[in-house]
Amino acid sequence: MPTEPLTRGRIVAAAIDLIEREGADAVSMRRIAAELGVGVMSLYNHVPNKDALLNGVAESVLSQIEFTDDPDAHWTDRVRMQARAFRQIAHHYPRSTMLVVSRQLHSAAGLLPVERALATLRSAGFGGADAVRMLRMFIAYIVGSLLREVGVTPTFAPDHTRTINADGIDPALFPEVSSLAEFLGECDHEAEFDFGLELLITAAEAQAGHREGTNRG
Amino acid sequence: MPTEPLTRGRIVAAAIDLIEREGADAVSMRRIAAELGVGVMSLYNHVPNKDALLNGVAESVLSQIEFTDDPDAHWTDRVRMQARAFRQIAHHYPRSTMLVVSRQLHSAAGLLPVERALATLRSAGFGGADAVRMLRMFIAYIVGSLLREVGVTPTFAPDHTRTINADGIDPALFPEVSSLAEFLGECDHEAEFDFGLELLITAAEAQAGHREGTNRG
DNA sequence: GGGGGATACGTACACCGTACGTCCGTGCTC
DNA sequence: GAGCACGGACGTACGGTGTACGTATCCCCC
Numbered sequence: 094m095p096t097e098p099l100t101r102g103r104i105v106a107a108a109i110d111l112i113e114r115e116g117a118d119a120v121s122m123r124r125i126a127a128e129l130g131v132g133v134m135s136l137y138n139h140v141p142n143k144d145a146l147l148n149g150v151a152e153s154v155l156s157q158i159e160f161t162d163d164p165d166a167h168w169t170d171r172v173r174m175q176a177r178a179f180r181q182i183a184h185h186y187p188r189s190t191m192l193v194v195s196r197q198l199h200s201a202a203g204l205l206p207v208e209r210a211l212a213t214l215r216s217a218g219f220g221g222a223d224a225v226r227m228l229r230m231f232i233a234y235i236v237g238s239l240l241r242e243v244g245v246t247p248t249f250a251p252d253h254t255r256t257i258n259a260d261g262i263d264p265a266l267f268p269e270v271s272s273l274a275e276f277l278g279e280c281d282h283e284a285e286f287d288f289g290l291e292l293l294i295t296a297a298e299a300q301a302g303h304r305e306g307t308n309r310g
Numbered sequence: 311m312p313t314e315p316l317t318r319g320r321i322v323a324a325a326i327d328l329i330e331r332e333g334a335d336a337v338s339m340r341r342i343a344a345e346l347g348v349g350v351m352s353l354y355n356h357v358p359n360k361d362a363l364l365n366g367v368a369e370s371v372l373s374q375i376e377f378t379d380d381p382d383a384h385w386t387d388r389v390r391m392q393a394r395a396f397r398q399i400a401h402h403y404p405r406s407t408m409l410v411v412s413r414q415l416h417s418a419a420g421l422l423p424v425e426r427a428l429a430t431l432r433s434a435g436f437g438g439a440d441a442v443r444m445l446r447m448f449i450a451y452i453v454g455s456l457l458r459e460v461g462v463t464p465t466f467a468p469d470h471t472r473t474i475n476a477d478g479i480d481p482a483l484f485p486e487v488s489s490l491a492e493f494l495g496e497c498d499h500e501a502e503f504d505f506g507l508e509l510l511i512t513a514a515e516a517q518a519g520h521r522e523g524t525n526r527g
Numbered sequence: 528g529g530g531g532g533a534t535a536c537g538t539a540c541a542c543c544g545t546a547c548g549t550c551c552g553t554g555c556t557c
Numbered sequence: 558g559a560g561c562a563c564g565g566a567c568g569t570a571c572g573g574t575g576t577a578c579g580t581a582t583c584c585c586c587c
Contacts, residue, residue: 121543122544122545134547135567137546138565143544195457205484208483208485211487221489225494229506232458233455235454236454268425268429269429270424276442288447289447295513297509300509316535338575339575350575351536351537355534355535360575
């Protein structure tokens, strides 16, 4: 009974599966091998080392983004759709998101979203330099938001404020925090994401109109 | 010759020092102990485990933020100053920034910036819910930006595009990326940060004016 | 003096990534 | 068909990791 042959793809898939089930800390070459019913060192026939494997995980997740934005739609709608597509994949692989965001990949997988976004921004009338600036701004916001959603970002996170509150935070030292504990303690991630996204898009649109015909990129 | 007694503070300081010198991967309990000229297990008299130690690192860095914003200044100026203070500390401890941003601390160290920011936003006239929303938006942008600056964020990062370009990216597949390689390849971090920050502040100010007297928080 | 608590330390265990050597099934060459 | 080269699967081994546990040492208070 020849088992399915070992493959880089199968290994990466097993890694993603393991990460989503037990978290990134659970990932070890031994563990993945066991998961695949295979000797540890067999993995190294398909993957040079653990770091490369994790890069593979990030690339795989990134490449699964589904861009469904209509090329004929208004550019603001396209930006919205692209940002949401990014967010959606992060939601689908929440525990892998940290990996995606924290690894420097220089492969085509990571380049496609950039290409799409740049095309959209240029179609909005932004010059080269401005398009890149805008892209970087959107990415910064999206990455930061996803980190919060995924539950990585620090104190400012949602449910932990409840913990803090339970611990009893001193209202004299932190009047605002304690009086706003109600709002800090809850977080509709999607609503929060969209709120900032809309603000950014509105601001970007204002810039686009403002600089029309003044493209200096 | 009784050496300086071991202390949680000294341990955390040694960890920060080590991280900044050799990166977060170099941190191990053995390494830190060696750095302090001390047995490994002695550390555990002052720190429950490695994770707590890293939390200590994050808290320490966070608590060194110097808020110099004038309480009487316009709220937009105060937001600007606070965001820059955050960025400055990240620049001072670049390799520790990832830790700061990726750990869930629930200590006072992480609460102070939140308190300051909330106070500022409330003074701008935002209701409770809106103030928290704005705070989250600013934090998302700042965190995302710092990750990029620190050189952690993926493909969209600056100098690696040059590498990609050197590798020869296919202009047919990625026309925008390749035609904008010039702009993607360089990044004045401070200018980029300020660009987005100003956009956000402007947008926030518009919201503040728009909702005046309509506070529903 | 003597007892007790805090601190420093060494040893030991389970686990990690991976370099290296070995084995075996497959396919090509004669 | 015989011989052989080769690639993939595997076991072993080494140096590293975090930390549980037991022990030794110091200082302070009685």
